[in-house]
Amino acid sequence: MNAATMNSIPPAAYQALQDYLRRSRSPLSPAEAIDRAIRQWITHDSSAVAPIRGFQWKRLFLPETTRLRMHYDGDTHYAKVVGEEIIFRGRAVSPRQLTIAIAGDGRNAWRDLWILLPGERNWACAARLREQLDGQAVAPQSPAQAMTAAAKAMSESLNAALVLIEHVDHQTKTLVERRAPKHRREYDLLEDIH
Structure with missing residues (x-):
């Protein structure tokens, strides 16, 4: 120096x-x-x-060393994120493939898989982690943004109601026109009984 x-x-x-x-x-x-x-x-x-490695499952990122588990038929099955893949029984699988390998078709990976993220002590259901992400993405950051989001939702609801009213009104007018006497057969007419 x-x-x-x-x-x-x-x-x-x-x-x-x-x-x-x-x-x-x-x-x-x-x-x-x-x-x-x-x-x-x-x-x-x-x-x-250094970039974090892991598996990207839709919006949910599973960092390397994340563990996955699924209970089925009295047994617990485990997989682990190694590098950028989920490894189960020595081969790379997607979450859907993992549930199929364990329980066959007709399973919902979001509902059936439990996740243990690195540094965490408790397992969490994949669906719960996804809900948390969705909640974070939608949550307004200020009262003004909350009011704007509420006003937008109300406006969309009112527009949907107006469209529905217009549809019902159109259906009602169409129904009345079909029952007009000129469109009815003579034997369909009911006689007034006094």
Whole structure:
């Protein structure tokens, strides 16, 4: 390190490093220790920024090491996300293929699969995780946005009601026209009884 670099280090930090190296009897000079610390920090920081691998299931992302389980016929079956695939019995499967392999056709993967995300302690139903995502996507962030969303929903409901009223009105007019005397057979007419 050159003198300009050494001068950019706060004097108190540099003194603390010298004291530490002396107390620990390290063979490193302050410049070597600083160099080593910077390189370790860069390596550690680079690995923290590395892209997260996992399986994308519609909107739900399952990070690598996520575990999946399904109970069927008294047995519990497990799969795991490895890299970007769900591995079950040594082969890559989709969530749907996993449920078919365990229980045959006619199963709903969202309802039947339970997920244990990395760092979590409790299993969660896949459908519940999906509902949480859907709730987050729709939830307004401010009272004004909530009012706007409510007004939009009311407007759409009123428009749907108007369309329905127009349809019923049209059907009623059509029905009346079909029953007009000129369109009826003579024997269909009922006589007035007084």
